[in-house]
Amino acid sequence: MKPKLGVFSFTSCEGCQLTILNLEDQMLDLLGAVEIVNFREAIDDRRNDYDVAFVEGSITTPEEVEEVQAIRGRAKILVAIGACATIGGINALKNRHDLATTKQKVYGDGARHFPSEPTRRVRDVVPVDYEMHGCPIDKIELVRVTKSLLLGQIPLPSEHALCTECKQRVNVCLYDKGICCIGPIVRSGCGAICPAFGEACVACRGFLSHPNIASMVEILKSKGLSRAEVEDRLTQFNSLTPVDLSPYYLS
Amino acid sequence: MKGYEINVHHITRVEGHGNVVVNVRDGRIEDLRLEIVEAPRFFEVMLEGRKWDEAASITARICGICAIGHTMASILASEDALGIVPDEETKLLRKLLIDGETIQSHILHLYFLVAPDFFNVGSVIPLAGTHPEVVKRALRLKKLGNEICEILAGRKIHPIGVLPGGFARWPLPEEILRVRKILEDARPDLEATVELFKTLKMPELERKTEYVALKAPGEYAFYTGDIASSLGKVTPPQTYLDRISERVVSHSAAKHVKAQAESYAVGARARLNINHEMLRPWAKGVLKALGLKPPLTNPFHNNTAQLIEVLHCYENAIEMCDELLARKGYVHRMKQPTKYGRGAGASEVPRGVLFHDYTLDADGRITKANCIIPTGQNLANIEADMHTLVGQMAGREPQEIQRGLEMLVRAYDPCISCATHFLEVRFV
Numbered sequence: 001m002k003p004k005l006g007v008f009s010f011t012s013c014e015g016c017q018l019t020i021l022n023l024e025d026q027m028l029d030l031l032g033a034v035e036i037v038n039f040r041e042a043i044d045d046r047r048n049d050y051d052v053a054f055v056e057g058s059i060t061t062p063e064e065v066e067e068v069q070a071i072r073g074r075a076k077i078l079v080a081i082g083a084c085a086t087i088g089g090i091n092a093l094k095n096r097h098d099l100a101t102t103k104q105k106v107y108g109d110g111a112r113h114f115p116s117e118p119t120r121r122v123r124d125v126v127p128v129d130y131e132m133h134g135c136p137i138d139k140i141e142l143v144r145v146t147k148s149l150l151l152g153q154i155p156l157p158s159e160h161a162l163c164t165e166c167k168q169r170v171n172v173c174l175y176d177k178g179i180c181c182i183g184p185i186v187r188s189g190c191g192a193i194c195p196a197f198g199e200a201c202v203a204c205r206g207f208l209s210h211p212n213i214a215s216m217v218e219i220l221k222s223k224g225l226s227r228a229e230v231e232d233r234l235t236q237f238n239s240l241t242p243v244d245l246s247p248y249y250l251s
Numbered sequence: 252m253k254g255y256e257i258n259v260h261h262i263t264r265v266e267g268h269g270n271v272v273v274n275v276r277d278g279r280i281e282d283l284r285l286e287i288v289e290a291p292r293f294f295e296v297m298l299e300g301r302k303w304d305e306a307a308s309i310t311a312r313i314c315g316i317c318a319i320g321h322t323m324a325s326i327l328a329s330e331d332a333l334g335i336v337p338d339e340e341t342k343l344l345r346k347l348l349i350d351g352e353t354i355q356s357h358i359l360h361l362y363f364l365v366a367p368d369f370f371n372v373g374s375v376i377p378l379a380g381t382h383p384e385v386v387k388r389a390l391r392l393k394k395l396g397n398e399i400c401e402i403l404a405g406r407k408i409h410p411i412g413v414l415p416g417g418f419a420r421w422p423l424p425e426e427i428l429r430v431r432k433i434l435e436d437a438r439p440d441l442e443a444t445v446e447l448f449k450t451l452k453m454p455e456l457e458r459k460t461e462y463v464a465l466k467a468p469g470e471y472a473f474y475t476g477d478i479a480s481s482l483g484k485v486t487p488p489q490t491y492l493d494r495i496s497e498r499v500v501s502h503s504a505a506k507h508v509k510a511q512a513e514s515y516a517v518g519a520r521a522r523l524n525i526n527h528e529m530l531r532p533w534a535k536g537v538l539k540a541l542g543l544k545p546p547l548t549n550p551f552h553n554n555t556a557q558l559i560e561v562l563h564c565y566e567n568a569i570e571m572c573d574e575l576l577a578r579k580g581y582v583h584r585m586k587q588p589t590k591y592g593r594g595a596g597a598s599e600v601p602r603g604v605l606f607h608d609y610t611l612d613a614d615g616r617i618t619k620a621n622c623i624i625p626t627g628q629n630l631a632n633i634e635a636d637m638h639t640l641v642g643q644m645a646g647r648e649p650q651e652i653q654r655g656l657e658m659l660v661r662a663y664d665p666c667i668s669c670a671t672h673f674l675e676v677r678f679v
Contacts, residue, residue: 011290014266015315015408021359022408024394028386031379042363044263044373061290090312093297102296116291136315136408197404197411198419202308232302236309 003150006038006050008071010057010064011091011119015136016082017041017056026143033150052077052149058084058091059120072126077149080122081142083135087206088240090135091119096239121240130154135204135237138190158189161208162201165192174200180223182233185211204237217248254278255649261288262657264364264374266316267667271656272502273641280641285634285660287503289667298620303329303415303591303611306620310607311409313622316359316666318409319352319400320600321607324622327475327596328607329415331489333615334589340581341417342474343571347430348403348410349473349598350568355396355407356601357519357557357564360664361448362389365554368658369451385447388440395437399568402426414585421583424576431572434565441565445537448558453551454655458639460632461512462521462546463495465599471522471529471563473599479525481546482511488597491606491623505667507631508623514631517603518663519556520547531566534559550636553662557601591615602626602666626665633663 007017021042023030037047053075059068072078083089094102095118103116122128132145148155162183166173169192174181181200183192185207194201220230227249234243254276262269268289274282294313298306307325311318323345330337337345362385363375370378379386397407403422404410412419466485467476478494479485486494497506509515523530523538524546530538538545538559547556591611598605603625610619640659644652 011292013312013315013318015312015318018315018408021363022393022397024390024397027390028379028383031376036376039374040261040263040268041266042264042374043376044367046263060292064290090297090309091292093301093309094293097293097296097299102293105296116293135312136406193405194411196420199412199414229302232305236301236305 002033002035003052004037004047004050005034005052005054006047006071006075007036007041007054008038008056008067009041010055010068010085010122011060012057012082012084014041014056016085017054019136019139019142020054023139023143030146034146048074050075052079054079054081055122056081056085058088059122059125060091060117061115062117063115065125068122068126077129077154078122078126079130079132079145079149080128081132082137083133083204083206083237085122086131086133087204087238088119088121089204089237092237092239093235095119096235119240131157133157133187133205134190135202138193140191141189158187158205159209160188162186162188162190162192162195164188165190166195168192169196171195175223180220180225180233182216182220184219185213185216200233202236203233206238207241213243214248217245221248255652257649257653257656259653259657262660264367265661265665265667266314267665269660269665269667271637271653271660273637273652273656275641278645280638283634283637283641284502285630285637287505287630287667289504291504294622295620298609298617301617303333303588303609303615303617306609306617307414308409310622313624314666315408316356317352317600317602317605319348319404319407319413320598320605322410322413323349323474323598324596324600324605324607326413326415327488327598328594328609329596331594331596332592332609332611333415333594334592335416335586337417337586340575340578340583343575344403344418344422345413346474347568347571347575348400348413350564350571351396351399351403352407353396353473353564353601354561354568355393355400357561358389358392358396360601361444361554361557361561362393364661364664366451368654368661388443392437392440392444395433398433399430402430415588416586417583419585427572427575431569431576434569434572437565441562445558445562448555449541453549453554454658456550456636456640456643456659457548458550458636459548460635461510461515462524463510463515463517463604463628464522464525465597465604466525469529471526471531471567473564475596475598478597478604480510480515481521481524488606489595491595491597491608495623495628497623497627503630505624505627505630508628509631514635515628516550516632517625517628518553519560519601520550520553521603522599523547523556523559530559531563531570533566534563537562550659551662553664557664588615600625602664603628624666626663626667629663629665633660633665
């Protein structure tokens with residue numbers, strides 16, 4: 001019997017579930033290997049007998065907490081997909097602002113109609129078996145992880161810095177083009193796609209487990225970035241993993 | 252006449268979370284709502300304090316389907332605020348990217364979300380067994396749009412290096428040739444698509460409304476243009492706040508929007524109704540062959556308008572490739588900001604006209620941001636059409652009416668997560 005897959009979406013742009021639909025070359029093979037029983041954006045069926053759940057998005061409302069708990073209760077394997085789900089991503093920028101003020105500003109007196117909590121990763125709410133990083137997730141990695149899961153294995157995420165993949169791709173280092181990049185402290189897995197297209201890494205896969213923040217900050221300072229500009233780089237996707245910059249700015 | 256209730260929780264085959272609620276008693280509609288229940292994300296607050304050069308990257312994440320469209324509106328607003336005028340080649344490449352996104356988005360909608368209704372199935376998956384050639388063609392065409400964007404900007408979902416002032420990486424001539432080649436190769440699939448959609452009969456529904464789309468000299472406007480309405484006036488993008496007004500409805504996390512009439516439509520049908528004379532020849536010919544004469548007043552023909560736009564974008568994309576290839580020796584240089592001020596940008600994204608508006612402080616950081624999303628603009632119009640459809644279907648089985656309503660909502664190709672991501676609700 002084919003394993004059953006459910007795809008679920010919480011607070012996000014839905015770009016990661018679209019990446020699943022973007023597996024044009026592998027779609028028919030995928031449909032041969034798994035049975036998709038729940039995927040609101042693509043199909044009418046909404047069955048709850050899934051073995052594997054792919055969960056996209058951050059958890060930001062009480063309703064989402066209940067829903068993701070129910071999904072966790074039903075799924076044998078829960079995979080968090082994409083930066084919103086694994087590191088908070090862009091959604092976590094919200095947490096840098098006082099939520100009460102934000103709500104007041106946006107909703108006025110109607111705040112109670114639209115409950116919103118601070119942004120959380122999926123693993124902050126329920127146990128997660130695997131995290132597929134990226135904004136959005138990478139198609140090649142999606143196929144690889146799906147294959148591993150079908151073989152009953154849980155793959156390990158990359159613990160190499162982005163720079164290793166930049167070298168593999170024979171990208172010219174962005175520092176040689178006068179562009180500052182925080183790739184040295186960021187988890188790889190994307191094939192260094194942003195530097196390949198001329199843009200600095202935005203750290204959408206999160207920081208390495210043991211990032212060398214001190215050296216990174218020294219380099220950025222030496223290139224003339226202000227403290228605020230260093231903070232921009234570290235917070236765009238990773239506001240849930242705050243870095244204390246004060247030790248590097250004692251003077 | 253007996254009463255009935257329809258309650259569709261999280262309508263399927265649309266982007267984002269919406270509910271359809273209808274309550275009819277003694278033949279009278281007591282309640283009819285398209286509820287928008289998407290979780291808000293507060294982009295306008297998230298952008299506050301961020302540097303101008305992050306805006307495109309952050310706002311692309313409003314929507315996975317129209318990330319290129321958000322990127323365009325964002326960089327147009329930024330360039331207006333920064334005093335940057337991009338060069339002609341930059342505009343050509345941006346237009347090529349928009350063609351790629353529009354083809355991909357419309358094909359996804361037509362084949363994956365709409366077509367199952369006409370084959371009486373719940374998704375495209377059963378069609379893989381019964382109509383494999385249709386599904387394979389759909390996948391090839393979807394890939395076409397994606398591939399164009401991948402070659403030029405790394406990804407379609409959250410493009411890379413598409414920035415105010417230009418492109419972080421300019422494509423090589425052989426890459427543009429490759430884009431041209433995959434476009435050429437797709438022609439038979441598009442011809443077959445036209446034949447397929449000729450056989451699908453759209454449900455009938457007529458209701459007069461206002462159409463709003465951008466208008467630009469000499470072209471079918473997508474990239475940018477002035478705000479035009481079927482009821483008259485044409486004004487620059489910066490006037491968007493004078494042209495439309497938003498109002499709060501308690502059942503929608505996205506505000507409803509009106510222009511001159513009580514509601515208006517944006518998107519493929521509105522663009523076609525306003526700009527059909529500027530369609531490229533194949534698109535224009537097929538529109539004629541389908542026996543359709545603009546204005547298209549049936550909202551279900553938004554699907555047809557998307558088909559016509561796929562053909563137009565296909566032809567336009569080849570033209571953009573040729574123009575870019577003709578500019579031999581062009582060296583791309585990013586343009587730098589000349590000021591920090593306020594700027595607004597408007598671009599036609601697959602679902603309609605999109606506005607971004609940023610105010611920058613003296614350090615180039617955003618102090619105020621605003622976005623007006625196509626689906627938000629369509630919501631009041633969708634509900635008005637739902638009213639007409641429920642009246643027109645009086646006496647039919649509730650199940651049939653429900654299916655009609657779902658198809659109607661789907662025809663607008665709503666992008667609910669987009670619509671909800673910029674909301675500023677004021678309760679009165």
